[in-house]
Amino acid sequence: MIDVVVIGGCNFDIKAKSTEANKLGTSNPGTVITSAGGVARNIAHNLARLGASVSLISVVGHDAMGESVLETTRAAGVDVSRVQRVEVSTGSYIAILDRNGELITAMNDMKAVDQLTPELIQANAEILKSARLVVADCNVPLATLSTIAEIARHKLLVEPVSVPKSTKLFKLLEAGPVAYATPNFDQIEALVGTREIEKAIAFLHGKGLRNAIIHAGPEGAFCSDGGEISHIAAMPAGPVVDVTGAGDGAVAGLVYGLLQGKSLADAVAEGQKLAGRIIASERSFLE
Numbered sequence: 641m642i643d644v645v646v647i648g649g650c651n652f653d654i655k656a657k658s659t660e661a662n663k664l665g666t667s668n669p670g671t672v673i674t675s676a677g678g679v680a681r682n683i684a685h686n687l688a689r690l691g692a693s694v695s696l697i698s699v700v701g702h703d704a705m706g707e708s709v710l711e712t713t714r715a716a717g718v719d720v721s722r723v724q725r726v727e728v729s730t731g732s733y734i735a736i737l738d739r740n741g742e743l744i745t746a747m748n749d750m751k752a753v754d755q756l757t758p759e760l761i762q763a764n765a766e767i768l769k770s771a772r773l774v775v776a777d778c779n780v781p782l783a784t785l786s787t788i789a790e791i792a793r794h795k796l797l798v799e800p801v802s803v804p805k806s807t808k809l810f811k812l813l814e815a816g817p818v819a820y821a822t823p824n825f826d827q828i829e830a831l832v833g834t835r836e837i838e839k840a841i842a843f844l845h846g847k848g849l850r851n852a853i854i855h856a857g858p859e860g861a862f863c864s865d866g867g868e869i870s871h872i873a874a875m876p877a878g879p880v881v882d883v884t885g886a887g888d889g890a891v892a893g894l895v896y897g898l899l900q901g902k903s904l905a906d907a908v909a910e911g912q913k914l915a916g917r918i919i920a921s922e923r924s925f926l927e
Contacts, residue, residue, distance in 0.1 A: 642719070643693045643899055645768055647761070647788060648680030648777030648799075649753050650698035650713070650723060651731040652705035653924065655884055658739045673922060676712035677733050679777040679801055682885050682925045686892035686914065688717035689926040692899055695719040695771070697764055699726045699755045706730035716925075722764055726755040741882040741919070753779045758787040768792045773895055778805035785812055793818055799891050803830045810847065817848040822891050824855045837862050841869055851904055853911075855890055863908045870905040875912045878920035885924025890915040 658670045676685070684696040696718050700706030702725050709730060714720050728751050735746040761768070761784055768774055774792040776785055778801040789796055789812050797820035800806035806827040812818055821844070825835055832840045837854065841864045844852045854862045860874040893914030897907025918924065 641693070642695045642767060642771045644684075644687055644773045644775060644895060645695050645697060645764075645771040646680045646684040646687070646775045647697040647756070647780060647784075648775075649678035649731055649750060649779040649801075650681040650696065650700055650709055651676075651678035651733045651748070651750075652709055653677030653733045653735070653884075655735045655737060655882065655924075657737040657741065657882065660739060662736075662738050662744060675923060676709040677885075677924055678709075678731060679779060679799060679888055680775070681709065681713055682888035683775055683777075683799070683892045683895070684718045685713055685716045685925045686889055686918075687896060690892065690896045690914075692896055693719075695722055695767060697722045697756070697760070699724045699752050701726060701728055701730040701752060703730055705732065722767070724755065724760065726752055728752050728755065735884050737882060737884070741880045743883055750779055754781060756780050756784050758784050760784075761787045761791070765791050771795070772899060773797060775799065775891065775895060777801050778808045782808050782811055786815060789815065789818065795819055797822065797891070797895065799887075800824075800827045803827055806831055809849075813847040813849060817850055820851045820853065820894075821849050822853045822855060822887075822894070824857070824887065828854055837869060853894065853904075853908055855887055857886075860912055861890065861908050863904050865904050870908070872905060872908045872912055875909070875916040876920065877913075877916040880919050882922055882924070883919050886915040886919045888925065889918040 687694045731752045733748040736744045775797045777799045890911035893911035897910035
């Protein structure tokens with residue numbers, strides 16, 4: 641039986657990191673790394689490396705980038721048999737980092753993920769029903785997220801991805817409760833209008849979110865299952881090399897902890913440990 645089905649973005653990443661103080665408006669010396677990426681793909685990759693049985697539902701193009709991404713993901717141990725090849729380019733993500741590994745800016749081309757249709761989800765409904773947990777990122781169109789929730793909302797974790805895309809979470813909650821969501825501070829402020837943890841979490845529970853996990857970067861994370869709010873400190877494994885993929889790692893570690901039967905707070909701690917390992921490496925996922 642599959643432990644987790646992960647649904648969402650599957651990209652080809654290009655990361656450029658300055659080796660000196662970055663100057664805008666001109667060329668800067670640095671290093672460039674290309675790799676497989678995408679929120680859902682990274683989460684699935686990490687879970688497979690941790691030992692979970694994982695199936696990825698996503699889309700890639702009929703191009704060299706798509707083939708490279710599939711090869712890397714398959715090699716990590718992820719079932720990619722449900723990844724569809726489509727007649728648009730594989731999604732891509734370009735990140736510009738300063739010499740400390742912090743993000744300066746980024747751009748993504750995610751047109752391919754629009755091909756993740758409700759019909760594709762319905763065609764894979766049985767594996768969603770049988771999986772222990774389902775993870776979906778908000779790169780996925782709202783209609784598709786709604787279909788996922790109709791099938792598996794009692795075991796669904798939603799990763800909001802970004803401030804603009806996070807509004808899809810509230811649309812889902814309008815139709816019924818969701819088991820887990822993992823917004824960060826920026827997304828919470830945009831959705832709720834405050835960074836005050838108690839008010840934000842109470843608001844989310846009031847909307848129907850069963851388990852709220854707020855990722856707070858260097859401050860770690862906060863979580864609540866409707867009772868007492870827990871704070872889990874960040875757990876860096878070393879100096880920051882590259883922050884890309886830290887959130888994906890935090891989600892993967894959280895999910896793995898839940899699969900092991902850990903409490904919500906202990907599962908969130910597993911996510912913080914994994915995020916710490918990832919930001920201490922040049923890769924955005926576990927090797």
